[in-house]
Amino acid sequence: xxxxxxxxxxxxxxxxxTAALLSLITLNAMAQExxxxxxxxSPELKDDNTVVFSIRAPKAENVTLSGNWMPxxxxxxxxxxxQTVALTKDGQGVWSAxxxxxxxxxxxxxFLVDDVTTLDPSNLMVARDGTFRTESLLxxxxxxxxxxxxxxxxKGSVHQIWYESPxxxxxxxxxxxxxxxxxxxxxxxxxxxxxxxxxxxxxAWPTLGVAPTILDNLINSGKAKPMIVVMxxxxxxxxxxxxxxxxxxxxxxxxxGMANMMFEKSLVNDxxxxxxxxxxxxxxxxxxxxxxxxxxxxxxxxxxFENPNLFDYIGVMSMGFADLSRFGIEVDHSKRAQxxxxxxxxxxxxxxxxxxxxxxxYESVVTMRNELDKQDFDYKYxxxxxGHTWSNWRxxxxxxxxxxxx
Amino acid sequence: xxxxxxxxxxxxxxxxxTAALLSLITLNAMAQExxxxxxxxSPELKDDNTVVFSIRAPKAENVTLSGNWMPxxxxxxxxxxxQTVALTKDGQGVWSAxxxxxxxxxxxxxFLVDDVTTLDPSNLMVARDGTFRTESLLxxxxxxxxxxxxxxxxKGSVHQIWYESPxxxxxxxxxxxxxxxxxxxxxxxxxxxxxxxxxxxxxAWPTLGVAPTILDNLINSGKAKPMIVVMxxxxxxxxxxxxxxxxxxxxxxxxxGMANMMFEKSLVNDxxxxxxxxxxxxxxxxxxxxxxxxxxxxxxxxxxFENPNLFDYIGVMSMGFADLSRFGIEVDHSKRAQxxxxxxxxxxxxxxxxxxxxxxxYESVVTMRNELDKQDFDYKYxxxxxGHTWSNWRxxxxxxxxxxxx
Numbered sequence: 001x002x003x004x005x006x007x008x009x010x011x012x013x014x015x016x017x018t019a020a021l022l023s024l025i026t027l028n029a030m031a032q033e034x035x036x037x038x039x040x041x042s043p044e045l046k047d048d049n050t051v052v053f054s055i056r057a058p059k060a061e062n063v064t065l066s067g068n069w070m071p072x073x074x075x076x077x078x079x080x081x082x083q084t085v086a087l088t089k090d091g092q093g094v095w096s097a098x099x100x101x102x103x104x105x106x107x108x109x110x111f112l113v114d115d116v117t118t119l120d121p122s123n124l125m126v127a128r129d130g131t132f133r134t135e136s137l138l139x140x141x142x143x144x145x146x147x148x149x150x151x152x153x154x155k156g157s158v159h160q161i162w163y164e165s166p167x168x169x170x171x172x173x174x175x176x177x178x179x180x181x182x183x184x185x186x187x188x189x190x191x192x193x194x195x196x197x198x199x200x201x202x203x204a205w206p207t208l209g210v211a212p213t214i215l216d217n218l219i220n221s222g223k224a225k226p227m228i229v230v231m232x233x234x235x236x237x238x239x240x241x242x243x244x245x246x247x248x249x250x251x252x253x254x255x256x257g258m259a260n261m262m263f264e265k266s267l268v269n270d271x272x273x274x275x276x277x278x279x280x281x282x283x284x285x286x287x288x289x290x291x292x293x294x295x296x297x298x299x300x301x302x303x304x305f306e307n308p309n310l311f312d313y314i315g316v317m318s319m320g321f322a323d324l325s326r327f328g329i330e331v332d333h334s335k336r337a338q339x340x341x342x343x344x345x346x347x348x349x350x351x352x353x354x355x356x357x358x359x360x361x362y363e364s365v366v367t368m369r370n371e372l373d374k375q376d377f378d379y380k381y382x383x384x385x386x387g388h389t390w391s392n393w394r395x396x397x398x399x400x401x402x403x404x405x406x
Numbered sequence: 407x408x409x410x411x412x413x414x415x416x417x418x419x420x421x422x423x424t425a426a427l428l429s430l431i432t433l434n435a436m437a438q439e440x441x442x443x444x445x446x447x448s449p450e451l452k453d454d455n456t457v458v459f460s461i462r463a464p465k466a467e468n469v470t471l472s473g474n475w476m477p478x479x480x481x482x483x484x485x486x487x488x489q490t491v492a493l494t495k496d497g498q499g500v501w502s503a504x505x506x507x508x509x510x511x512x513x514x515x516x517f518l519v520d521d522v523t524t525l526d527p528s529n530l531m532v533a534r535d536g537t538f539r540t541e542s543l544l545x546x547x548x549x550x551x552x553x554x555x556x557x558x559x560x561k562g563s564v565h566q567i568w569y570e571s572p573x574x575x576x577x578x579x580x581x582x583x584x585x586x587x588x589x590x591x592x593x594x595x596x597x598x599x600x601x602x603x604x605x606x607x608x609x610a611w612p613t614l615g616v617a618p619t620i621l622d623n624l625i626n627s628g629k630a631k632p633m634i635v636v637m638x639x640x641x642x643x644x645x646x647x648x649x650x651x652x653x654x655x656x657x658x659x660x661x662x663g664m665a666n667m668m669f670e671k672s673l674v675n676d677x678x679x680x681x682x683x684x685x686x687x688x689x690x691x692x693x694x695x696x697x698x699x700x701x702x703x704x705x706x707x708x709x710x711f712e713n714p715n716l717f718d719y720i721g722v723m724s725m726g727f728a729d730l731s732r733f734g735i736e737v738d739h740s741k742r743a744q745x746x747x748x749x750x751x752x753x754x755x756x757x758x759x760x761x762x763x764x765x766x767x768y769e770s771v772v773t774m775r776n777e778l779d780k781q782d783f784d785y786k787y788x789x790x791x792x793g794h795t796w797s798n799w800r801x802x803x804x805x806x807x808x809x810x811x812x
Contacts, residue, residue, distance in 0.1 A: 055522065056522070057520065057521070057522045058521065059467065059468075059520035059521060060520060060522065061465065062465075113519065113520075113522050113524070114463065114465040114466060114519075114520070115463070115464065115465060116461065116462070116463045116466065116519050116522075116524060116527070117524075117527045118519070118522060118523075118524045118525075119524075119525055119540065121522070121523045121539075124534055124537060124539075124540060124649055125649045126532060126534060126540050128530055128532060131530060133527075133530075134525065134530060134532050141653070149650075149651040149653045150646070150650055150651035150653060150654055151651070151653050151654065152577060152654065153577075154568075154577075155568035155577065155579075156568075157565055157566060157567045157568070158565070158566040159563055159564070159565045159566075160563060160564040160565075160618075161563045162560075162561035162562075162563070171558060171559075171560075171561065173561075183684060212566075213650075213651075239556075240556070243530055243531045244555075244556055244619075245555040245556035245557070245619075247547070247555045247556060247557050248556055248557065248558065278589060
């Protein structure tokens with residue numbers, strides 16, 4: 001293990017050095033932009049998985065680090081806030097802190113420089129978390145995070161595709177992952193439909209969710225069957241992630257849109273037929289799986305209840321039978337028992353529910369399990385540590401995918 | 407025009423409002439993260455194309471804005487720096503400045519908060535400029551930037567594909583754009599190979615270069631023929647953009663790698679055969695085009711000289727016959743006249759050279775044109791304003807693509 005960390009740290013150093021060398025040809029232009037200042041190495045991962053974070057801020061009075069490995073603590077104002085770590089300043093105005101050792105994981109973090117949220121200027125690994133924020137990324141290698149990064153070996157392709165959704169009256173974008181070997185073979189493949197959460201869009205699972213890489217690694221190690229993975233945009237008002245174009249149509253709609261079943265209708269009427277007409281797909285219940293997180297979990301519940309014979313594998317992540325009335329979302333509970341019985345009758349191979357102990361929707365999962373139990377509905381339950389986080393959703397995907405199509 | 411700007415501003419407002427509503431379901435989690443602070447709107451584009459930039463920084467003593475629409479000025483230390491705009495603070499600790507009116511364009515910018523480079527926390531549109539930086543993006547709509555954003559209408563697909571490069575002994579990633587209609591039709595298509603610059607990677611043209619959107623818009627308006635566009639990684643030592651995996655192999659290599667012709671060899675021996683075997687392609691000289699910027703311009707020159715009968719359309723952006731000896735890159739000049747004559751004999755349909763008046767490589771283009779003129783070599787020259795910038799490269803692509811395959 002230590003050796004592989006050494007290799008990793010060395011590789012990062014080589015990468016940074018080589019990147020600098022390859023940049024030489026635009027050095028003139030560059031020098032104008034960044035001045036003559038030496039580039040810091042941040043974050044710097046040490047052999048023991050401690051990490052040194054650094055930022056140059058000579059005039060700042062207070063610099064802290066906020067990373068999603070840190071716990072939430074009371075903010076003194078009836079809310080919660082993420083715990084932070086204080087950095088200390090050296091004689092050159094560089095602030096730094098050593099953190100950890102950290103568990104293997106893909107982390108997001110940012111600095112607070114005199115309370116201004118600042119991405120790490122030395123770190124080019126940045127991801128957007130839906131409409132919430134952008135954050136700097138840190139990968140700590142190890143067994144628990146081994147699925148999250150590309151390695152040598154065969155790889156799937158990711159296709160950004162626009163399709164017509166007559167249901168939503170939009171031309172919409174989705175990402176379709178085809179597994180290693182898809183383009184060389186003549187085989188048909190099973191399909192997993194993978195839904196993001198509220199505030200997210202079709203870029204969520206391919207980026208922070210690292211779904212394509214997780215699938216490559218699971219498939220290459222024989223843990224999951226080769227499958228197609230379809231990552232849609234679950235916001236029924238949105239043609240695509242709006243960062244790619246404010247010019248695309250966007251229907252004004254309230255939060256109620258999340259429960260108006262329009263996305264679910266478009267998934268069944270528009271997305272699945274498109275996939276089954278345009279990819280080499282085993283187009284039957286036995287070879288269709290559906291899972292989603294949070295809002296996508298709600299859409300998974302809704303879709304499986306409305307279409308009990310469509311999917312043989314159903315996964316609900318970080319969502320249950322939630323009371324959404326405070327958001328103006330009213331759910332018709334009277335149909336529930338009937339829907340559960342219809343799905344029980346359809347007898348899917350797997351109904352899987354996963355939630356973290358600290359998830360703010362945990363109680364909704366308890367409610368859901370109680371209602372399923374009342375009807376003797378057969379499901380598997382996976383309770384993890386942690387809350388409503390990408391860390392958990394990557395783990396859930398890593399566990400759900402291997403159970404499919406077997 | 408004014409009306410369309412109103413619409414645009416309104417759309418952005420609607421987008422932000424709807425995004426906030428769609429996020430409600432994770433509001434509990436969110437509130438913990440961002441505290442109770444109201445989200446600023448920044449940048450705020452006004453009807454007259456002035457733009458208000460804002461950032462909350464109550465403790466800061468000095469906040470400036472650095473945007474790539476601003477000119478370079480002497481830094482007082484024999485170098486150049488980007489001119490900045492000072493922001494002023496209101497009673498709530500929010501700093502802001504009104505800039506412009508700005509010309510229609512896709513801009514990158516950042517704040518300097520007490521000299522710390524800070525992306526705009528209110529703006530989720532962020533792009534990575536190779537190994538140089540990440541920056542916040544601002545789109546100012548208008549005729550000159552109309553090609554750069556997705557609109558309604560048919561759209562091409564973008565495929566992230568891994569291919570074997572025996573030449574470089576790497577499994578490598580590239581982006582392949584297939585035009586609107588490709589998947590429905592049975593036709594074969596011409597191919598444009600589109601190369602990025604030093605410090606960049608295969609993500610450069612699809613993101614900052616917005617090549618897929620430019621092509622969609624050119625093709626849908628009938629200005630360019632439908633074509634496939636191949637966006638490779640031009641760093642011969644790199645499997646892919648290293649932000650996606652430090653675990654992938656990366657060969658340690660000096661800047662000399664840029665001139666060792668290995669990428670050019672892999673383009674001809676690995677990339678082109680892969681494309682011609684895996685896509686519906688018109689596999690002949692008349693239907694192959696090659697262009698690249700800066701380092702990719704050098705690779706374009708090299709490839710066209712070494713393979714005079716491969717491409718009928720060749721475009722060199724922001725590069726000429728540069729003296730790269732200060733970077734340890736020695737070019738064998740003795741073959742040049744002979745190479746020019748061989749290419750003249752092959753008689754390509756178009757040899758196009760584009761450069762900005764302020765480009766730091768401008769003199770290399772003068773040298774190149776002189777040497778081509780000496781051999782009576784037929785080329786077209788496009789001189790633009792500005793320098794070594796994505797603004798120019800997007801314009802060049804917008805002008806080059808319509809001249810192809812006609």
